[in-house]
Amino acid sequence: xxxxxxxxxxxxxxxxxxxxxxxxxxxxxxxxxxxxxxxxxxxxxxxxxxxxxxxxxxxxxxxxxxxxxxxxxxxxxxxxxxxxxxxxxxxxxxxxxxxxxxxxxxxxxxxx
Amino acid sequence: xxxxxxxxxxxxxxxxxxxxxxxxxxxxxxxxxxxxxxxxxxxxxxxxxxxxxxxxxxxxxxxxxxxxxxxxxxxxxxxxxxxxxxxxxxxxxxxxxxxxxxxxxxxxxxxxxxx
Numbered sequence: 001x002x003x004x005x006x007x008x009x010x011x012x013x014x015x016x017x018x019x020x021x022x023x024x025x026x027x028x029x030x031x032x033x034x035x036x037x038x039x040x041x042x043x044x045x046x047x048x049x050x051x052x053x054x055x056x057x058x059x060x061x062x063x064x065x066x067x068x069x070x071x072x073x074x075x076x077x078x079x080x081x082x083x084x085x086x087x088x089x090x091x092x093x094x095x096x097x098x099x100x101x102x103x104x105x106x107x108x109x110x111x112x
Numbered sequence: 113x114x115x116x117x118x119x120x121x122x123x124x125x126x127x128x129x130x131x132x133x134x135x136x137x138x139x140x141x142x143x144x145x146x147x148x149x150x151x152x153x154x155x156x157x158x159x160x161x162x163x164x165x166x167x168x169x170x171x172x173x174x175x176x177x178x179x180x181x182x183x184x185x186x187x188x189x190x191x192x193x194x195x196x197x198x199x200x201x202x203x204x205x206x207x208x209x210x211x212x213x214x215x216x217x218x219x220x221x222x223x224x225x226x227x
Contacts, residue, residue: 004155033214042201042217043156056214091155101146101215103155 002026004104006092012110018080021107025073025094029102031055032069034077035091037106043091049075082111124224131189133221135202138183142204146215147176147187149198156201159187163207189223197225 005024013019025032030051035043046065048056051072060067064083069075079086089106125131137145143164148156162169162176162185169176175188185202199222203215 035214040219042203042219043215044217045214048214093155101158103148103157105153105155 004092004094004102006090006104006107008107009105010108010110012112013082015084015111016081018078019082019109020076020078021090021092021109023075023077023092023104025075025092026096026100026102029094029096029100030072031095031097032075033093033095034067034075035093035103037089037091039088046077079109082109084111087111121219122222122224124226125192126226127194128191131187131192131196131223133187133189133200133202133223135185135187135218136183137185137202137204137218139204139206139216140183141206141208142216144205144207145176145178145185146203146205147174147185148201148203148217149196150201150220151198159200192223192225194225194227197223199223 004026007022011019032049034046036046037043046060047067049069052069065079067077077090087110089108091103091106093103095101146161147159149159150156160171160174160176162178167178173190177186189196199220201217201220203217205213205215
């Protein structure tokens with residue numbers, strides 16, 4: 001079975017610029033998650049989708065971060081404008097109910 | 113602050129020895145726990161999971177122990193190999209809503225295998 005696909009793998013932007021990340025979950029997985037992993041720390045949940053609806057976005061900095069999951073499959077996470085402290089790896093994960101919680105390889109963002 | 117993770121930044125063991133990585137959690141509502149392995153440049157990789165109605169679960173060379181009384185989780189890796197070198201995270205969540213909520217991760221333990 002194909003894994004969770006993410007792109008790009010790396011991105012370098014200047015502060016105040018915008019950036020977008022893309023995720024394609026495992027086929028059939030209804031639940032999709034975006035996590036932020038700062039260097040040396042564990043991943044932190046940003047937002048959770050069930051199909052194309054938001055289940056939990058309580059930790060998403062909504063003044064600059066946005067995410068959507070059109071048609072309940074692919075998802076994009078956007079940051080606008082980016083800050084230096086947004087430098088991190090952005091991980092996408094998907095699951096089928098309470099099974100098969102699988103992560104992608106992530107997008108490493110560097111804000112300079 | 114973090115609700116999961118007794119933080120031991122680095123654990124160094126000899127190849128062939130057994131490794132034990134520990135984790136504490138504080139959310140009594142958590143009923144599902146997962147151990148992940150993360151290698152440099154990769155996303156977390158599932159190792160083993162356990163539900164709160166169990167105390168122990170075994171996989172291939174790995175065992176997870178859950179002590180709900182003291183809210184403690186451990187991962188035992190038997191006969192460690194060079195390929196086991198990675199950062200290990202414990203994570204917790206609740207399945208009460210019938211599906212998987214987002215995971216809360218600890219800070220991780222870097223396991224180093226000495227030849």
